[in-house]
Amino acid sequence: MDNEQAVFFSRLLTELTLSFHIIYATIGVGIPLLIFIAQWMGIKKQDEHYILLARRWTRGFIITVAVGVVTGTAIGLQLNLLWPTFMELAGNVIALPLFMETFAFFFEAIFLGIYLYTWDRFEDQRKHMLLLIPVAIGASFSAVFITMVNAFMNAPQGFEFSNGDLINVQPIIAMFNPAMPTKVAHVLATAYMTSAFILAAIGAYRLLKGSNHDYHKKALLLTMKVGLVFSIAAAIIGDFSGKYLAEYQPEKLAALEWHFETEEAASLTLFGILENGEEVKYALKIPYALSILAHGDPNAEVIGLDQFPEDEIPPLYIHYLFITMVLIGMFAALLSSFYVLGNWLRRKFIFKRFFLWLIVVSGPLSMLAIEAGWWLAEVGRQPWVLRGLLKTKDAATTSGQVDLMLYLFILLYLVLGFASAFVLIRMFKHNPVEQELLDRQKERR
Amino acid sequence: MAYELIGISVLWVFLFGYIIVASIDFGAGFFNAYSVLTNKHHIISNIIQRYLSPVWEVTNVFLVFFFVGIVGFFPSTAYYYGTVLLVPASLSLVLLAIRGSYYAFSTYGQLKSKMWIYLYGFSGLLIPASLSIVLTISEGGFIKESANSISLNYAELFTSPLTWSIVVLSLASVLYISAVFLTWYANKAKDDEATALLRKYALIWSVPTMVTASGIIVELRSHNFEHFQNMLNLWWLFLISGMLFLATVRLLWQKGNYGVAFILLIGQFLVAFFGYGISHYPYLLYPFLTIEQGFTSEGMAVALIIAFLAGLCLLLPSLFLLLRLFLFNKNYVEGKYKG
Numbered sequence: 001m002d003n004e005q006a007v008f009f010s011r012l013l014t015e016l017t018l019s020f021h022i023i024y025a026t027i028g029v030g031i032p033l034l035i036f037i038a039q040w041m042g043i044k045k046q047d048e049h050y051i052l053l054a055r056r057w058t059r060g061f062i063i064t065v066a067v068g069v070v071t072g073t074a075i076g077l078q079l080n081l082l083w084p085t086f087m088e089l090a091g092n093v094i095a096l097p098l099f100m101e102t103f104a105f106f107f108e109a110i111f112l113g114i115y116l117y118t119w120d121r122f123e124d125q126r127k128h129m130l131l132l133i134p135v136a137i138g139a140s141f142s143a144v145f146i147t148m149v150n151a152f153m154n155a156p157q158g159f160e161f162s163n164g165d166l167i168n169v170q171p172i173i174a175m176f177n178p179a180m181p182t183k184v185a186h187v188l189a190t191a192y193m194t195s196a197f198i199l200a201a202i203g204a205y206r207l208l209k210g211s212n213h214d215y216h217k218k219a220l221l222l223t224m225k226v227g228l229v230f231s232i233a234a235a236i237i238g239d240f241s242g243k244y245l246a247e248y249q250p251e252k253l254a255a256l257e258w259h260f261e262t263e264e265a266a267s268l269t270l271f272g273i274l275e276n277g278e279e280v281k282y283a284l285k286i287p288y289a290l291s292i293l294a295h296g297d298p299n300a301e302v303i304g305l306d307q308f309p310e311d312e313i314p315p316l317y318i319h320y321l322f323i324t325m326v327l328i329g330m331f332a333a334l335l336s337s338f339y340v341l342g343n344w345l346r347r348k349f350i351f352k353r354f355f356l357w358l359i360v361v362s363g364p365l366s367m368l369a370i371e372a373g374w375w376l377a378e379v380g381r382q383p384w385v386l387r388g389l390l391k392t393k394d395a396a397t398t399s400g401q402v403d404l405m406l407y408l409f410i411l412l413y414l415v416l417g418f419a420s421a422f423v424l425i426r427m428f429k430h431n432p433v434e435q436e437l438l439d440r441q442k443e444r445r
Numbered sequence: 446m447a448y449e450l451i452g453i454s455v456l457w458v459f460l461f462g463y464i465i466v467a468s469i470d471f472g473a474g475f476f477n478a479y480s481v482l483t484n485k486h487h488i489i490s491n492i493i494q495r496y497l498s499p500v501w502e503v504t505n506v507f508l509v510f511f512f513v514g515i516v517g518f519f520p521s522t523a524y525y526y527g528t529v530l531l532v533p534a535s536l537s538l539v540l541l542a543i544r545g546s547y548y549a550f551s552t553y554g555q556l557k558s559k560m561w562i563y564l565y566g567f568s569g570l571l572i573p574a575s576l577s578i579v580l581t582i583s584e585g586g587f588i589k590e591s592a593n594s595i596s597l598n599y600a601e602l603f604t605s606p607l608t609w610s611i612v613v614l615s616l617a618s619v620l621y622i623s624a625v626f627l628t629w630y631a632n633k634a635k636d637d638e639a640t641a642l643l644r645k646y647a648l649i650w651s652v653p654t655m656v657t658a659s660g661i662i663v664e665l666r667s668h669n670f671e672h673f674q675n676m677l678n679l680w681w682l683f684l685i686s687g688m689l690f691l692a693t694v695r696l697l698w699q700k701g702n703y704g705v706a707f708i709l710l711i712g713q714f715l716v717a718f719f720g721y722g723i724s725h726y727p728y729l730l731y732p733f734l735t736i737e738q739g740f741t742s743e744g745m746a747v748a749l750i751i752a753f754l755a756g757l758c759l760l761l762p763s764l765f766l767l768l769r770l771f772l773f774n775k776n777y778v779e780g781k782y783k784g
């Protein structure tokens with residue numbers, strides 16, 4: 001296998017592992033917060049339904065955590081196996097947040113184990129709820145630290161480069177790089193948002209399938225409120241990300257907006273199809289919008305692709321990913337605001353079939369937006385692995401067996417994906433909420 | 446003490462931690478599967494499940510901690526080990542993934558098929574075998590270096606008696622450590638039948654553990670003479686380890702205090718593991734990479750050590766809580782809580 005092929009297969013395998021991992025990781029970051037809220041509401045309102053909600057979410061959560069843990073281990077080790085040159089270089093500067101991530105993970109793992117096995121051990125449910133705080137903190141902080149590492153790859157700093165060696169390393173400066181604030185905030189907000197919509201989708205699906213239980217309605221309202229808050233937060237942070245890109249990574253912004261010529265009062269391109277490299281067709285142009293997005297000023301100058309050498313421009317198809325992500329985000333924000341508003345005004349449309357179906361769709365769509373957003377962020381950094389420092393093609397392994405490993409992992413993820421879905425569906429089908437409420441009543445008597 | 450020594454000591458301690466908790470875990474899975482095969486499942490499976498359930502995730506973190514830590518303190522290891530280990534480490538990853546997720550699927554998702562118990566139990570034995578390849582490679586002699594790449598010489602690796610001795614040692618010690626621990630745990634749970642069975646396993650597996658461990662020292666003589674010499678200079682450490690081994694076996698034999706037996710066993714492996722580690726100094730990968738060459742910059746080392754200390758302040762109380770609730774809680778161990 002020559003170097004070009006090794007790079008190609010290494011990229012494919014990394015993309016595959018991350019794309020698979022991110023599904024479980026996003027849920028892993030978001031759901032502990034929702035479980036905590038549910039349990040807290042249950043204690044505050046003395047409402048058994050919320051406690052049961054927390055329990056049932058937790059039971060499903062363990063299955064996703066298991067897959068998240070093993071695929072997370074896989075990507076952690078794969079970084080070294082597939083990109084040894086990159087890790088050797090970057091490890092000098094970015095090891096600190098990577099190391100801290102394992103602590104956060106450790107912390108979460110310990111308390112999750114305790115939480116799971118002490119449901120009925122404490123007289124006081126509040127004690128049990130307290131165990132969820134370290135779980136949620138651990139989950140969120142592992143996302144914070146690992147996103148710091150990714151932000152560093154976009155905006156490397158905290159070292160000097162001389163003769164191929166990194167000297168004067170300052171780990172804290174490397175952690176708090178310019179890409180960090182928007183990236184971390186966006187990752188957290190979208191993880192909470194996506195988890196909320198996925199749980200909402202489950203509730204809506206149960207209502208559609210004939211159950212008319214209060215339990216599902218309470219679940220739906222709770223998740224929709226959380227979804228609304230975080231989809232708005234995600235949109236605001238997304239706007240800040242645009243401003244960050246204009247300032248620090250203009251080639252990424254220009255590529256995802258198909259902004260070819262540097263100009264003032266730049267317009268924003270929506271939709272469209274690219275033909276023959278530079279010909280944009282069927283696009284909707286919103287005047288001044290790109291300048292506003294980039295600099296908050298309708299007349300500001302936005303740097304275009306003409307300012308960069310051809311071999312340092314990311315692939316232009318990231319525009320489609322960008323559109324996908326933004327549209328889904330807006331759809332989710334609108335949907336949840338209608339729901340919350342409709343509930344407040346006591347309107348019936350929120351329980352109409354078409355509306356419930358929209359909620360069902362919003363779960364998987366949010367996950368698709370997460371994937372699209374990550375592909376956009378990662379492909380938008382090409383051809384660099386460390387922007388401005390190390391190209392992807394120079395960082396991959398020189399081993400000749402990457403293609404075989406790719407097939408091996410495709411098989412693994414197929415098995416894990418199907419098995420986890422199968423187990424989850426069966427778990428809840430065999431034990432519907434009505435049955436569990438009855439069982440609990442019997443137990444108490 | 447120099448920073449690189451602190452770094453490697455920290456990592457060595459964590460690797461040791463992983464070896465102990467993972468051995469218990471892998472061994473427990475195996476004994477569980479074996480008991481199904483021999484229709485003794487009713488005797489020990491409750492004990493095993495009760496211990497494993499709250500800690501299976503924590504076990505995994507020890508491994509992640511080690512490989513993240515080693516790349517952090519010694520970034521050059523990423524290049525050397527990362528390049529040559531692609532295939533063996535990927536295989537370990539797949540096994541770990543299948544095993545970890547199927548544990549959760551079957552325990553919480555009620556996948557009650559014997560096939561999964563077998564898969565879980567026997568894949569657990571392949572993992573230590575595949576991970577121990579790293580120790581073999583670190584002795585040198587299995588890596589080919591060409592102009593712009595390095596690669597593993599598989600033919601050499603798979604025909605070397607050293608490789609196979611290390612594999613057998615890892616298997617035997619996994620089963621030995623696990624059996625001793627579970628004997629103690631079953632005894633605490635006042636489950637006499639399980640205690641008797643596990644005690645038998647512990648005694649059986651003590652023999653190959655000791656035989657292969659001694660055999661490896663002899664094989665190193667012809668494979669890596671420098672390392673062999675260093676080990677001889679530390680003869681007293683290995684003597685202490687051997688005596689602790691005899692004391693453990695004696696206690697097991699006489700049905701003495703199983704708690705003390707387990708502590709002695711930890712001591713035996715700790716002393717031997719550090720003896721091995723110290724004699725390997727200064728090489729991370731013989732003869733390509735020494736600890737000094739591979740070390741990260743001073744700024745990063747200080748930051749990592751501070752992060753490590755801060756992390757420990759968080760971790761030790763949490764681990765203590767976990768142990769108190771599940772390992773040292775009489776009611777839980779005796780199965781009086783339902784999960």
